[in-house]
Amino acid sequence: MAEVEIVSVPTRILTDKDDIVDIIEKYTKGRITENDVVSVAESVVAITQGRIVRPEDLEISTLAQFCCRFIPDQGSLASPHGMQALMNVEGQWRVAFALFVGFLGKIIGQNGLFYKLGGEQTALIDDVTGTMPPFDKHIVYGPKNPQGVVKCLKERLGCFGAVIADVNDLKRSRIVGATEGINGEKVAQLLIDNPFGNASQKTPIVIIKNFKQYQQV
Amino acid sequence: MIDVLNAILATIIACVVVVKIFFWREGNPKVVVCKDKRTPFQLDKLTEDSMSVSTKVEFRNAGMQCATIMDCIVRALLPYEQYDGVKVEAKAEREGAPREDDYFESVLIQKQTSIFIYARVTLTARKGQDIKTALAHMVDLPMDIIYTELGRRPWIMRKVRIELPAAEMAKLAGVELADD
Numbered sequence: 001m002a003e004v005e006i007v008s009v010p011t012r013i014l015t016d017k018d019d020i021v022d023i024i025e026k027y028t029k030g031r032i033t034e035n036d037v038v039s040v041a042e043s044v045v046a047i048t049q050g051r052i053v054r055p056e057d058l059e060i061s062t063l064a065q066f067c068c069r070f071i072p073d074q075g076s077l078a079s080p081h082g083m084q085a086l087m088n089v090e091g092q093w094r095v096a097f098a099l100f101v102g103f104l105g106k107i108i109g110q111n112g113l114f115y116k117l118g119g120e121q122t123a124l125i126d127d128v129t130g131t132m133p134p135f136d137k138h139i140v141y142g143p144k145n146p147q148g149v150v151k152c153l154k155e156r157l158g159c160f161g162a163v164i165a166d167v168n169d170l171k172r173s174r175i176v177g178a179t180e181g182i183n184g185e186k187v188a189q190l191l192i193d194n195p196f197g198n199a200s201q202k203t204p205i206v207i208i209k210n211f212k213q214y215q216q217v
Numbered sequence: 218m219i220d221v222l223n224a225i226l227a228t229i230i231a232c233v234v235v236v237k238i239f240f241w242r243e244g245n246p247k248v249v250v251c252k253d254k255r256t257p258f259q260l261d262k263l264t265e266d267s268m269s270v271s272t273k274v275e276f277r278n279a280g281m282q283c284a285t286i287m288d289c290i291v292r293a294l295l296p297y298e299q300y301d302g303v304k305v306e307a308k309a310e311r312e313g314a315p316r317e318d319d320y321f322e323s324v325l326i327q328k329q330t331s332i333f334i335y336a337r338v339t340l341t342a343r344k345g346q347d348i349k350t351a352l353a354h355m356v357d358l359p360m361d362i363i364y365t366e367l368g369r370r371p372w373i374m375r376k377v378r379i380e381l382p383a384a385e386m387a388k389l390a391g392v393e394l395a396d397d
Binding site: 078 | 239240243282283285287288320322323324325328367368369370371372
């Protein structure tokens, strides 16, 4: 049986002028078979969708300044800008309520309520420094309609499947969107060592060769 | 009824006090630019018509929360009304992360730690002079280190003034300062 193999695909810096499906097709031409899964970094999908905002362009509310204080200082929502960016898309009272319930949940030992109740962007937003230049000075949202993007990728490329992944160097690997029939947990495990590389390596596309056979085992 | 209102009021006051204590204990980021502890300017490159020098400045986060430096530039302030013998270009460069494009990549400063930023200055002689002749008549050169800081409060732009004295430049170039 052919072994599963991780192939990182370097690209130029992608911007909101690019179409992510066209770009992936261009850079992976002739390298993908019907056994492979194409994975793409979630922040890059979001950037190509124009889902970025500069801190200078945000009007920071008192509520955002208050709420961000309850997030540990390493988190993307720990700054008033990250928190305001979230409130702008999910609603400020929803976020504040989720934070309050999350706090109560922690008291009784139930973690993660804030991320469950605060809306899907709660876990997806990257604050300043979270993305490579020139987007290091931006807040980057999670991608819009990830299921639609991966479906479109699969149809265009004729691959076994496509995923959008949120992976970092701290061994966090999460699938944000996957085509039907793909075992997201298995893909996440294969991507745990972050083959997308660090910021300067410019490899937002990763091909998982022979994933079809790997998944069937 | 009054007892109920008192209880509600007491609860609100207790919450405010607890939150204030929590914020006070957590603290804030506090970026301090140690301009008085900057290294002496050192000569990086000397050619017939230009001289490049640099100094290293400590950015210390003396606070209790992580801080972000989103951008940093060095603005040299030499109007030609004051002296038009040299053109000055300056940039900020993070120690350990040199770049040729003058881009400053945003960076975190963890609590109670420091990063170091080089202020790099290039002086190019004008009007057909060589750099040594130009620097013999140079004036003291003020420079602003301008940086954008983020943390637990909305972003803020700050400025810190450092100076490159004419005498220091002349010494680095190996010339004597003229008594203009």
